[in-house]
Amino acid sequence: MFPLFDLTLQLNGFQMKEAKAELRKIVAFSEKEHEVFIENKKVEIVDFHLQNNPFYKDLVGITTFTNWEELPVLNKQNLQKPLQERLSKGYSIKNSYVNKTSGSSGTPFIFAKDKYCHALTWASNIYRFGWYGIDFNTSYQARFYGIPMDFIGNKKERFKDFLSHRFRFSIFDLSDAVLEKILKKFQNTKFDYINGYTSSIVLFAKFLQKKDIILITICPSLKVCMVTSEMLFEDDKLLLEKQFGIPVVNEYGASELDLIAFQNTEGEWQVNSETLFVEILDENNKAVPNGTSGRIVITSLFNKAHPFIRYDIGDIGILDEKSTLQKPILKKLIGRTNDVAVLPSGKKSPGLTFYYVTKSIIEDDGNVKEFVIKQTKIDSFEIEYVSEVELNLEQIKKIKKAIELYLEPDLNFIFIRKDSLERSNRGKLKQFKSML
Structure with a gap:
């Protein structure tokens, strides 16, 4: 090839x-x-x-x-x-x-x-993936990642996926109906490896467990699964290995x-x-x-x-x-763990979805210094942020629009500007926290 x-x-x-x-x-x-x-x-x-x-x-x-x-x-x-x-x-x-x-x-x-x-x-990515017989030029990747929702951003990302020899499953909605479609795709595609956010891949493995399916039996071309961006707990690793039937590799990067x-x-x-x-x-x-x-x-x-x-x-x-x-x-x-948000429609979205949402408030002027998002009720969230200037109505509208696009409509958000944010005893700031 x-x-x-x-x-x-x-x-x-x-x-x-x-x-x-x-x-x-x-x-x-x-x-x-x-x-x-x-x-x-x-x-x-x-x-x-x-x-x-x-x-x-x-x-x-x-x-x-x-x-x-x-x-x-x-x-x-x-x-x-x-x-x-x-x-x-x-x-x-x-x-x-x-x-x-x-x-x-x-x-x-x-x-x-x-x-x-x-x-x-x-070069360093290519070298390490090569330890598992994965070649970015020829191996086909099942990718569990976010994707821009706007038309041009989405098409650009899909084109990049095509050039990078991968198929992307958007992680913004991982309800059972969507996981069923993902399963069908594995049945009909010769994927060589899985790569993506830990929490999303774990949700897929739990879905397979419920259906009593071992992934390699329906997609025998699979060699390995690489998880990234979030903490992989030992029990989750065992679950992934059991439900996928392939080695699970833990990646840590920035x-x-x-x-x-x-x-x-x-x-x-x-x-x-x-x-x-x-x-x-x-x-x-x-x-x-x-x-x-x-x-x-x-x-x-x-x-x-x-x-x-x-x-x-x-x-x-x-x-x-x-x-x-x-x-x-x-x-x-x-550290480095992420929760999953459960929404009124029954949709589940990993905490990392909020990265795509909050991207709308990240400007290069460095105004918003830090932020955390807390889910207080099934339909209610608080965004606490530290900034030099308070977010204006225009910016808040922009964020709400992005939230509707990536998550679902009719969610309630309260924006709270603070001088500093609460940190864990290790000084770590957790971007998303579910209080449910």
């Missing part, structure tokens, strides 16, 4: 051949070579941003650095300025890859990667960075040590020993367009005692 996926990335200005070659080289390093590589990349990326990024230089307050531990730890609040003010010299919105984070931590913002860095992100950890074929959650440097820090920004929980702080070693240096992702995790610099193993990820 024609390598359409690679070609599409190449045509969009992502240097895939070079990125794949560089990744192969990094993967082949000996332990000692890897250590030297990491140290060099850390110095190189910090020096680059101190010389070329006024935003980062201001933040750090020095022009040359000698001690890694003295560099500030960044968080999303630091980055809530218009993107233009955060880009390095020579990089613009036009010549970089620009996207929004999902805001699953409640703190959305717009970020950029230079095109080579983003090509390396794809759109502004890369794949952070991906379950290897030995069942370990292997941390990406090729394009990222991952630290686990205590509340004083000091590294904790392996086996101890702390904040996950990540440095993107290749992103020149935008600094992600010692960036606190908002999650808590533990590195395994047997971790090495070349092969760190994530023993446990704490």
